[in-house]
Amino acid sequence: MSLDLPDVLSASDVSAWSDEVDVVVVGFGISGGCAALEAARAGARVVLLERAAEYGGTSAMAGGHFYLGGGTAVQRAVGVEDSPEELCKYLMAVTRETDDDTAAKIRAFSGDSVEHFDWIESLGMRFERSFYPEKAVIQPGTQGLMYTGNEKVWPFLEKATPAPRGHKVPQPGDTDGAKIVLDALAARIAETSVDVRYETGATNLVVDGDRVVGIAWRHFEERGVIRAGAVVIAAGGYVGNDDMVREYTPQLGSKLIPLASTYDDGLGIRLGASVGADLRMMDQAFITAPFYPPSKLVTGIVVNKDGKRFVAEDSYHSRTAGFVMDQPDRAAFLIVDSAHIEHPDFPLCPFIDGWETVEEMEAALGIPEGNLVATLGDYNKHAADKQDPDLHKHPDWLEPQDRGPWGAYDLSLGKALYAGFTMGGMRVDLDGRVQRADLSVIDGLYAAGACAVNIAQDGKGYASGTQLAEGSYFGRRTGRRAAGR
Incomplete structure (x- = not known):
């Protein structure tokens, strides 16, 4: 399957421009908002387009x-x-x-x-x-x-x-905390001359030769074309586009809850690709179904359906999930003894059952006879000395799991409640200029946030807060550069 790309418009075919500005920004999430603010502060005339009826996008859904x-x-x-x-x-x-x-x-x-x-x-x-x-x-x-x-x-x-x-941000809970920063950002933008247009989506890029010189837009039945010195795309990822997910990240599939707004449909990426943007890391995704808190569960062991450990259990939750996706049938179990088991308040990985012996647990989980017994025995022997020669789990989380009965949680895809988002997007340089495969720059086109690849590239190396931090940081840089600063 090839990407369904929007048509590219030629400036010579535009009969009338609805606006002529220095910078047009597509998307009012954290990156687009920061780009618009910095461009305006640099003296640029800025239009900020947002398809939704309010600012925030996926950024506003984050914990903060x-x-x-x-x-x-x-x-x-x-x-x-x-x-x-x-x-x-x-x-x-x-x-x-x-x-x-x-x-x-x-x-x-x-x-x-x-x-x-x-x-x-x-x-x-x-x-x-x-x-x-x-x-x-x-x-x-x-x-x-x-x-x-x-x-x-x-x-x-x-x-x-x-x-x-x-x-x-100072907001209790694990969702919507970032809205505090978006509210503050919107307030600062309102103090500038930025023209924010809600319920207005970009539809096509406009070129003059090899240079991007504007963008077509739609507001319900009203249409127009903006001529701009620079176009900044900050329109999010593609987890909401079923065709793109099937093509690039099938691991996200129907068994996973998308962590994204309605408009994370890959439009920004497809706009860039329509004029030759190189796409990177399109097969990479952030996937997670955390089994902690409580943190005591980290002392347990995670094994695949063969009863073998494959990741240090103290890893960040999306790193663990990334390794689960590498296992046969994407199946895994968390094994914890009675001294360390403590059921989560909101379990994303369901509790399977408890057993009086490891042999019974092994048989019930369908693990080949003797494998889990050997794995757990080896782990316990070394954990007693605060060592993990196989996977180097940190001593803070090394405690023998040797007090029966034992319990198991299901970390398998389709059983645990996995959620995620896409990581791939346009290739950009340090200042957000969109590049072709040969690293040449597409004049007039910039990108930032989840539709561009900067630091966050895969789930195994991710840290919570990377997207908001890099989205705002590179959004700022991109806005300044697009404004000619």
Whole structure:
């Protein structure tokens, strides 16, 4: 299957332009909003198009983590030592492909991380100066900082000094927290001359030769074409497009809940591809069904249907899920003994049953005879000495699972409640200029956020807050560059 691409319009065929501006931005999520604000602050005349009736998009659905470090005000306030160099080393270690362009992006993001943190707060919100020490998907309260990635997971803890970098907005719970930042961003945009147009979607790019010079739009039955010095696409991913999911990320399929807004249908990516944008990482996705909290469950072992361990259980939840997707039949089980079992308040991985002996559990789960007995026995022997020679699980989470009865949770795809979003998008340079496969730049076209590939490339290396942090950071850079700054 090939992508269903929008037609490209020639400027010579446009009989009348509805507007002529410096920059038009497509999408009012975190990246598009930041691009529009910075472009306007740089003196550009800006139109911001949003298909929905309000701002926010998928960004506003997020819990509100921003992955930032290097010595932010929150880190300093709670006594965490971090540096741009250590942040850079960590991101380089967990990033799937670190070509020269990606390395340059990571260095820039790391070096500017503290300044970017301060800029986010300057919008009109403040992160709480507090630390949440437990292992969780997101802070349950308003705590401002926690570990949200694989910083303390082998081999990454040997490549960079671990530091917590998940900065959460002061909103309890695990959804909609980012709306606080979007509200502040919208308020700052309202103070500028940015022309925000809701319920108005982009339909086609307009070119003059090899240069993008505008975009066609539709507002219900009204249509028009905007001439612009630069077009910035910030229209999200494609998890809502069934055809694209079947083609590129079939692992997301019907057994998974999309973590996205209605408009994450790949339009931005398809607009870029229509004028020759190279698409990267299109087969990569963030997939997760966290089995923690409670964090005590991390002391258990995760095995496949052959009874073999395959991932360190203290890994970030989407890293664990990524390895589950690599297993036969995408099946896995979490095994915990009676001393460590504690049922989650909102279980995403269903509890199967409990058994008096490991042999009974092994048979009930359909694991080949003797395999789970051997795996658990080997794990317990080493865990008693706080060692894990096979997968290097951190000593903080190494505890023997030797007190019966034993219980099992089902981490298998189709049984656990998996959710996710897509990671692929347009190839862009450091300043968001869209590139072709030969790395040449498509003049006049820029992209940021989930429809562009910057730092976040796959689920195994992801950390909560990466998308909001890089979306806002690269959105800012893209807006300035599009404005000619």
